[in-house]
Amino acid sequence: MTATPDDELWSAIGDPSRCQVLDLLVSHGEVSASWLAERVPFSRQAVSKHLAVLERSGLIGRRKQGREVLYQVQPGRLDQATRAMTGRAALWDQRLAVIKRLAEATHAATKENSRNDE
Amino acid sequence: MTATPDDELWSAIGDPSRCQVLDLLVSHGEVSASWLAERVPFSRQAVSKHLAVLERSGLIGRRKQGREVLYQVQPGRLDQATRAMTGRAALWDQRLAVIKRLAEATHAATKENSRNDE
């Protein structure tokens, strides 16, 4: 149920630092690891590791130009990720509605013990 | 920009296993750690740790009943989480649109090579 094949995508996005790197890549089209490292609170090697993970998950691609390696986001895969997020959010929203409805129903039927939780 | 105060929320949700536990909690209203452990591919202790993290982030609450401890989701906080997800998804979607537009534009007019640094 929760274990969709998007799981790799999810764990790639799940890390806040990685998400930060991804955000930078999404904002600026094609940049190098060093460029990213200057705009992020951790070292270039850490950035590099995150880029490797992102690349392995298919979220970004690389292009070597001279001594630099330029990374850019893969629109299709990122779109897939956003869909996964939106989908889960929608599911939870829906479940939440049910929960609230149940809670109110229980609260309305105060035939048993009248107790206020929350 | 990415470092919102929802960051704790994000890292709590970010872990796939934890997300799985949360999903179960959202689906079934109020259950125990052992009950969850039977429906998840890892041990009860692991579940317990995840529950602790989720509770610390405010996403779930606990209620002791006899020898059991029943956990339930906190609707308000979960709603906040879903908003964070939806928000990020929307942002990426928007950036993606820009990227696609730029790509097409660049492809059309191959004259300029100017790039923006910050």
Add this chain to the structure above:
DNA sequence: CTCGATGTGCAACCGAAGGTAGCAGTTTTT
């Protein structure tokens, strides 16, 4: 061409987090 500067990759290391197993404490049940 040579040398320094810049950008990258690799390996070792450290601390935190996810996961497991084992044992002790408590409540329920018989």
Add this chain to the structure above:
DNA sequence: AAAAACTGCTACCTTCGGTTGCACATCGAG
């Protein structure tokens, strides 16, 4: 009272995020 069922705590292992240091490649100036 004793066994069963849940929970909590501790110890331990492995993985991951992060840092440091060093070697390699490329660019630019002399």
